[in-house]
Amino acid sequence: MKRTIEELCSGKHEYDVPALMFSQEKIEVTLPPGQTTQRELYIGTESDHRIRGYVTSSDRRLVPGLESFSGTTIRLPFGVDAVGLPNGEVREEWLCFTTNLGEYRIPVTIRTEAEQMKTAGGEIRSLDEFAALASRNFREAYRMFTEPSFYDLIHAQDEKTRSLYAGLSAQPVTYQNLEEFLVASGRKDKVExxxxxxxxxxxxxxxxxxxxxxxxxxxxxxxxxxxxxxxxxxxxxxxxxxxxxxxxxxxxxxxxxxxxxxxxxxxxxxxxxxxxxxxxxxxxxxxxxIRSNLMLRMEEKKRRLNLMQDYLDYRCQMVDTAAWAAQSHYELNRLKDAGFDYPEYKMYEVYVLWTEGKKAEAYDILREYHKEPFIKDDPELAGLYLYLAFEAGIYKDSESVLRRLTGLYVQNEKSFLLQEILLHLDPELIRVPSKALYHLEEIFSKGCKNPLMYLEAWVRICMDESLLHRITPFWIQVFLFAGRRGLLTEELTMRFTYLSGYEKEFSECLYRALVYGYEAYPSDESLEAICRYIMTGNPRKKEYFRWFSLAVERDIRLTRVFEYYMETVDTSYHKELPKSLLMYFNYNNSNLGDTRKAYIYADVIAGKDQDPKTYNSYRQTITSFAAQKIREGRISEDYAILYQEYLRKPENQEEARILSGILFANRLYCDNPRVRCVIVRHSQLTKEELYPCVHGVAYPRIYTEDAAVLFQDDKQRRYSATVDYNLKKLMDDRDLVPAIIEKRYTEPGLLLNYCELHEITSENLPVFQQVVQSDSFSEDYQMETRRKILRWYRENMKGAELDMLLKRLDHREYALVDRKALLEVLIDRGMFRQAYQIVEEFGSEDVSPSDLLKLVSRMIIRLELKEDDELTALSSRIFRGGLYDEMILRYLMLYRTGPIDELFEIRRCAVGFDLDTYAFDERILGLLMLTTDFRKEGEKILESYVRSSGREQVISAYLTMLSYGAFVKDYSVSPFVRECLMTVYKNGWEVDQVCHLALFKALSREKDPDGLYKDLKADLLKECMDQGMLFGFYKKLPQDLLSPWQLDDKTFVECHASPGAVVTLFYQLDSGIGEPDGFASLPMTQVYEGIFVRTFTLFYGETLRYYFVTEEKGKTRKTPERVLTMNRVEGNPSSRYQLINRMLSSRKLGKKDETQRGLKDYLRQEQYVNEMFDLK
Amino acid sequence: MNEIRDLILGIDFGKEKTQLCYYDRRAGEPRSLSMKVGANVYEAPTRLCYLSDQEDYTVGLEADYFARERNGELIEGLYDLSGTEDTVQIGGKTVTPVDLLTHFLKGMLRYVGVVDVIRNTKCLCITSPVLTEIRVKNLKEACRNAGLSDEQFMLLDHGESFYYYVMTQKKEVVSRSVAWYLFDQDHVTFRKMTLNTAKKPFLVRLEDPVETDLPRSAKERDSAFCEFIQKTIGTELFSSVQISGEGFGTEWALQSVKILCFQKRKVYYGNNLHAGGACACAKEKTEDRSLRSYRFLSESLVKNDVGMDMLVMGSRAFVPLITNGGNWYETHSHCELILDGMEDLVFVVSSMGDTEKKRVVMRLPGLPKRPRKTTRLSLDLSYVSPEKCEITVKDLGFGEMFPKSGKVWKETVTWEEGSL
The missing domain is CATH 2.60.40.10 (Immunoglobulins)
Known part of the structure; x- marks a missing residue:
């Protein structure tokens, strides 16, 4: 500024300044939110003009690296700060350059944009787009899914989706996880x-x-x-x-x-x-x-089986002979049709025919085989033939037949068929059933499992029950057979039941046989026998519950029957337990496992209204049991009922801890055999929780409704939507959670549950603040909680106690969440320093202007008006927003160097506040001089400055600038400035000559009827004439002033161009006599700073046509042609030239007398001159 | 609860209390679901609570809790409301009974604990003491609003749910007649279920109720109930005696129980009879179908067969539209037909157990005159009570040749009366 003043004062003027050139006319900066960046801007001119000036910005988000600069080429580094700006924000700012080459504004657009996920196909902006990508390129989608930036996509989704993502993005992430994510978020169906x-x-x-x-x-x-x-x-x-x-x-x-x-x-x-x-x-x-062979074999087997079934039915007297024979013939015919016309079937046919009395037909068939040699090949068939032939009377010697049959049986001892025949033929075997049974047992022991054998045995045992004196595998099978076919008799059943009591080892077959027995002839004895027998094996199988429950119902006294009842009962559901059982376990519960105990106790609690007596008798036991188990952390539906019934609000922190351990337990059942673990993912927590899934049941702790439940298989793959499950909450936590919180137990899940279900109050505020401080919570959730806290503060801003809490907050963290709310709260509570720190770091967008005004104003006071860039920028922003107070104005006047318009506005407002603007005026004047700004408002500031007895140097410099403008560029001059110039002239201030010239020119334009300035003008003219300076405005001066300088008869032509230009005058003088000559050229000389003047002496009637051609920086410019005609004769002519002109005028007007009078005067004057002045 | 998919659910939507049952396939029986976390409470009040701050409803015991603790707006009398079309003002909004029933139903289904319960439900059967035309309409609409398709739900009155409950018990429970005492505090209703096995299908009938009031004091109550038992079942042989409802208690019924158990009659007392019955009904109708040889003669039964003689695929045939034996609220039929030179519809009606057929004519006044076989009609039959059938006929036109006239004929008929 000082330099500018000196230059001006020393008469260094710049007629024409070159335009500034910027490396960018418009700056656009895009950066991620919360980051800063540095950019550069280059400034220069075409002519390498030296540039001096200041740079200011519209906002603190745009920080110029230099405040002022100087040089021919300027590199301006500037920073862009997006800390605290939300994503997607666009801010229009500017940089203002106030320079000696003028004032320029460069618009700057700041845009925040989070990094988009990019793929080969473009950006992914939504989950739908992501799903579309996955459908095209699953591998690429997987890559993106595993990148941290994927969270940005999830961020805007609901809590459930966020939880889901958190769960499925846990390492190791498999392709399956991504697949599940897409399915669970409804973007695709599962692949089938x-x-x-x-x-x-x-x-x-x-x-x-x-x-x-x-x-x-x-x-x-x-x-x-x-x-x-x-x-x-x-x-x-x-x-x-x-x-x-x-x-x-x-x-x-x-x-x-x-x-x-x-x-x-x-x-x-x-x-x-x-x-x-x-x-x-x-x-x-x-x-x-080939297929047909196989089919045939199948067919044969099927028919054989049917034949056997029919025969058994017949033997068991379930069908009569005729029906059996008909059915058998049917089956045999089918076999024959299928090509199985084997002798064994023929033999069977003979048997059937014989039995139904068709002896002739049977005989015929037998005869066919009379000489068949199959005896050696197949002893069974041979035996059968022998038997049938004997029956038919073909062989008559029974002894021989019996001997031969016995022989055959000896050869083939495993054959039941031969044994069966002997059973029917051998008189001894018929007479002595015990012998027959012995043989049957023998053949059984050799591996025969023919049902006919069991039938034969059953028939024989029915004849003599005493033969059954011990239970052998054979007899078990016989009993099973009889039970299955409904042949059991009450006596035999009783006997069998009785004998089972001697069995020491459990056999499933015997058990089944006993069950048949009980079902046929139910009795308490057989029930007891069954229970006893079960107890010899593994009585804890669920299927035995039927027997134990029957035993309890029938009041059968058996050791451990109640225990087994409980061991086998289906504990997934509560049915009313028998009273006797409850009474028993009230005194004898030491043999029961904890799960069973819990089941009983839960049942007692469920029936407390119906049976208060039992409930009261159990009360003490259950209370101590519940207290012990809760410490062990045991949980199931039954335990939950106990805890819920007996556990009251915790008395101390330890109790709170114990209670909290089971409070949020849920029972999850899923029948997917692949599931090994259940994972609960709360998006609000940093860690997921893993629970083993045993037999499809897990007990996960779930704190909020929007938690994601995931499943993991043995290959670490995770599932969500594709696994069905059933979830049941086990405990009612509504009253207990606040009670635990009161005891200052703060487990993350507990806090989460509490904070999700409760609104903030002054009492529970510390609970919410714990969420904010704990590492267990996700950043997002902490931010959300901070937002909640801030909202609460905003709505409940009162009380010193709250102020204390507010002061303890980590304001920086809160600012990241909701800067606006935080600032509002801080400003409202008078915490200006804290608020100011936030503003400094994160900006102040969205904060109401009035709040900001309050903050800035107070901060200015606190800083005692010391310079602070941030404050200056903030003040400027508030001021530009139309709000200000005295402090802000003062501060701006002290430190703002911004755009001149803004400074003018500040000054205008400051005047309204009656503030002292002296120093500010000086700065404005300086800037006006720097930028060579001739605006009229500047003159007013000058006026004010002069009135405040401003510095002479400043005033004179500014006047010099104005004078230059007025004189060289023809700007008008206000009367005040003219007065100033006059004063300067009169007081003899050392100012540049242009001040005098401007004054002279201004005076020349004024009418001065009283001749007040005559002397002044004469002096100024003399000053000019002494320097040989001729100007066009001289013609406005009175004749008497000009005549001494013989300028009264002169005509001026004046041209204004830039100081370095070469100006040529082209003119044509038409004297009115004859044809005028062509245009003559004449180089012009510069009188002052681009002003070129030439004088002509024109006679009346003469016409001067002229124009200028200027050459400047290689460019030639021609001015329009002008015409000057001498057709006026003014005043009393005194010079010869005037006399001639008058004569010419009179002659032209036809005034002969006047012409002659003029001629006389002219001649007389010439006579006088010749005579009086002798020119030697 | 270990059921996850293809759920079979039964809801007893009672005047005061509501119960929810599911069918446990592993155990092979309906089981009640607890309505309270951490306790075995199987009944919940038939109430809703509106929470204005969350604009949400809670049901049952939760409704009571929120009404008490959070000043929610308690909505009582939901059962009575379900039988009307009157709107109510809740939270400054006008709400229809259907809306409330929808919220109630959704709330109840939440107790099942299965994710995406609607998708995983095979059948939901709702039983209610009395089913009126409006209640049926409201409940059906609520089920649809809750997301259930028409195949996924069914309705049942208490009488029929008793039938299904009893019939799905052990055989010995139903081998003879079954006595049923329904308690409503001091009021007892006795009904006898008889089984006629003379011919197939076996007819099961609930005889007309006998009612009485019991005094409050224990001793008098016991003796009054004894008298009532003597009067109703006496020493008759019953395969079982079922007692349901609230008001019975072993603490006062000392003599009564002895009489009830006379000759080793099996007496069952339970409070999940109707919900269990509804659940059993759903299981029976969707999976087991083991009661096909039985027919329950309920008061809601449609007793007519209705059909039409038509040309089907070019040959004359009787097309059955309604078959008897279904409940009126489940009976509906739809078909489309083309008139062949006729101007009215002739229904062929026969009554249950009656071989004679009756023809009922429905006139279609104002039917546009068109050439033969160019009038296509849509025919809907649905019952509004056991007797009254609503017939809706719509003119569908004949493509572009004869655009539909938009005419609709609606008639309500009582077939017995034989006229429209």
Whole structure:
């Protein structure tokens, strides 16, 4: 500024300043929220003009690296600060350059934009877009899913989705996790597969063959299929199939059927296709033989079985002979039709025919086989033939037949058929059942399992019950047979039941036989026997509950029956327990496991209204049991009932801790056998919680309704939406949570539950503040809690106590959450220093202008008006927003160097406040001089400055600038300035000549009828003439002033151009006599700073046509042509020139007399001159 | 509860209390669900509570809690409201009974604890003491609003739920007649369920109720009940005696129990009879179908077969529209037909156990005159009470040739009276 003043004072003027050039006309900065960046701007001119000036910005988010600068090329570094700006914010700011080459504003756009996830296909802005990407490129989607920036996409989603993501993005992240995420968030359906065929039958396999199984999948997405084979004859080509193996939606799984591993008959195998969601089975039947053979064999087996069943029914007297015979003939005919016309069936036919009395037909068939040689080959058939032939009378010697049969049996001791025949033929065996039974037991021990054998045994035992004197495997089978066929008798059942009491080892068969017995003849004795017998084995199986419950119901006294009742009871549901059982366990509960005890106690509690007596008797036991188990952290539905019933609000922190451990337990049941763990993910917490899933049941702790429940299998894959489950809350925590909190136990889950369900009050505020301080909570949740706290503060801002809490807050953290609310609260509570720190770091957008005004104003006072860039910028912003107070104005006047318009505005307002603007005026004047700004308001400031007895140097410099403008650039001059100039002239201040010239020019324009300034003008003219300076405005001066300088008869032509220009005058003088000559050229000389003047002496009637051609920096410019005509004769002519002019004028007007008079005067004057002045 | 999918649920929507049952396939029986966390409380008050700050409803015991602790707006008389179409003002808004029932239903289903309970529900059966036309309409609408499809829910009155409860018990419980004492505090209703096994289908009938009031004091109450038992079942043989409702207690019924157990009659007392019955009904109708040979003659039964003689695929045939034996609120039929030169509809009606057929004509006044076989009609039959059938006929036109006239004919018919 000082330099400018000096330059001005020393007459250094710049007629024309070059324009500033900026490396960028418009600056756009995009940066992530919360970050800062540095940029550069280059400033220069075409002509390497020296630049001096100041730079200011509209906001503190835009910080110029220099305050002032000087040089021919300026590099301006500037910082952009987006700390505290939300994402997607766009702010329009500017940088103002106040320079000696003028004032310029460069618009700056600051845009915050979070880093977008980019893929080869472009940016991903939403979950839908992400799902679309996944459908195109699952691998790429997986890559993105595992990147931390994916959270930005999830951030805006609801709590449930966030929890889900948190759970599924936990390491290790599998493709399955992403698949589950997409399914659970409703972006896709789960992939399902179908098989082309579910049954495959291949026959006549001569050599190993390759087959394929078509697998079709639905939709898109990740898929991993495990293929498992059962059956050694199948060999799979691939055991793991992924989605990449599929062509379109199908894949053909090849497999080989190995001929060398195919045995006889049909081989059954299966291929299991296992996906995370499905298990499909393709049954494979393979055989080396042809299909029809196999079918026939099956047919034969089926018919044989039917024949056996029919015969048993007949023997058990369930059908009569005729019906049995008819059915048997039917089956035999079917066999015959199928080509099984074997002798053994013929023999059976003979037996049937014989039995139904068709002896002739039977005889005929037997005769056919009379000479058949199959006796040696097949002893059974031979025996059968012998028997039938004997019966038919073909053989008559019974002894011989018996001997031969016995012989055959000796050869083939395992044959029950031969034994059966002997049983019917041998008189001894018929007479002595014990002997027959001995033989039957013998043959059983050799591995015979023929039901007919059991029947024969049953028939015999029924004849003599005393034969049953011990239980053997044989008798168990006989009893099972009899039970199954409904042959049991009460006596035998009783006997069998009685004998079972001697058995020391449990046998499932005997148990089943006993059950048959009880079902046929229920009695307390057999019930007791069953219970006793069960107890010899493993009585804890659920299926035995029927017997123990019956025993308790029937009041059967048995040791440990109540215990087994409890061991076998279905504890998943509460049914009213028998009173006797409750009474028993009231005194004898030491043998029971804890789970069972809890079940009983829960039942007692459930029935307390119906049976208060029992409840009261149990009360003490249950209370101590509950207290002990809660310490052990045991939980189940039954435990929960106990805890709920007996546990009251905690008395101390330890109790609070114990209670908190079980409070949020839920029972989760899922029937998916792959699930190993249940994971509960609360997006509000940093860690997930893992619970083992045993037999499909887990007891996870869930604190909020929007927690995500995930499942993990043995391969660490996680599932969510594709696993169905059932969840039951076990404890009612509503009253207990506040009670635990009161005891200052602060486990994260507990806090979370509390904070989610309660509003902030002054009492529970510390609880919420713990959330904010704890590492266990996610950043997002902490921020949300801070937001809540701030909102609460804003709505409840009163009380010194709250101020104390407010002071203790980590304001910086809160500012990250809700700067606006925090600042409002801080400003309201008078914590200006804290608020100011926040503003400094995070900015002050969104804060109401009035609050900001309050803050800035107080801070200015606190800083005692010391300079602070932040404050200056803030004050300026508030002021530009239309709000200000005295302090802000004062401060701005002290430190703001910003755009001149703004300074003017500040001054205008300051004047309104009656503030002293002296120093500010000086600064404005300085800036006006620097920027060579001739605006009229400046003159007013000058006026004020002068009135305040401003510095002479400043005033004169400013006047010099104004004078230059007025004189060289023809700006008008206010009367005040003219007065100043006059004063300066009169007082003889050392100012530049241009001040005098400007004054002279101004005076020349004024009418001065009284001749007040005549002397002044004469002096000024003399000053100019002394320097040979001729100006066009002289013609406005009175004749008497000009005549001494012989300028009264002169005509001036004046041209204004830049000081360095070359100006040529082209003119044509038309004297009115004859044709005028062409234009003549004349180089002009510069009189002062680009002012070029030339004088002509024109006679009346003469016309001067002229124009200028200026040459400047290689550019030639021609001014419009002008015409000057001398057609005026003024005043009393005195000079010869005037006289001639008058004569010319009179002659032209036809005034002869006047012309002659003029001629006379002229001649007289010439005479005088010639005579009086002798020119030597 | 270990059920996850294909849930079979029964709700007893009572005047004062509501119960929720599910069918446990592993145990093979309906089981009640607890309505209170950490306790075995199987009944919840039939109430809703509106929380204005959350704009949400809570049900049952929760409703009581929130009304008490959080000043929620308690909505009582939900059962009575379900039988009307009157709107109520709740939280400054006008709410219909259907809206309230929807919230109630959704709230109840939350107790099941299964994620996405609607998708995983195979059948929900709601039983109520009395089913009126409006209640049926409201409950059906509420079920649909809650997201259930028409195949996923069914309605039942208490009489029928008793039938299903009893019939799905052990055989010995139903081998003969079954006595049923329904307590409503001091009021007892006796009904006898008889089984006619003379011909198939076996007819099961609940005989007309016999009612009495009992005094309050224990001794008098016991003796009054004894008298009532003598009067109603005496020494008759019953395979079981079922007692349900609130008002019975072993502490006062000392003599009564002895009489009830006369000749080793099995006496069952339980409070989940109706919910269990509803659940059993859902299981029976959707999965077991083991009671096909039985028919319960309820008061809600539609007793007519209704059909029409029509040309089907070119040959004359009788097309059955309504078959008897269903409850009126479950009976509806829809078909589309083309008129062949006729101007009115002729229904062929026969009554249950009656071989004679009756023809009932429905006129269609104002039916546009069109050539033969160019009038397509939509026909809907639905019952509004056991006797009254509502017939809705709509003119569907015949494509672009004869655009539909938009005419709708609606008639309510009592088939017995035989006229429209």
């Amino acid at each position: 597969v179908q098989l082309g065929e579910y049954q495959k039958e291949i026959f006549e396999i001569q050599e190993s063959t390759r087959e394929s199984l078509q697998i079709t999948r639905s939709g898109w997405g990740h898929l991993r299929i495990d293929a498992v084979v059962r059956g050694s004859f199948i060999e799979l080509e691939k055991r793991v199939i992924t989605d990449e193996d599929f062509i379109g939606s199908t894949y053909n799984l090849s497999y080989v059927i190995r001929r060398d591993r195919l045995g006889e008959g049909n081989q059954f195998g299966e291929i299991r296709i296992i996906t995370p969601y499905q298990e499909l089975v393709c049954q494979v039947t393979a055989s080396a033989t």
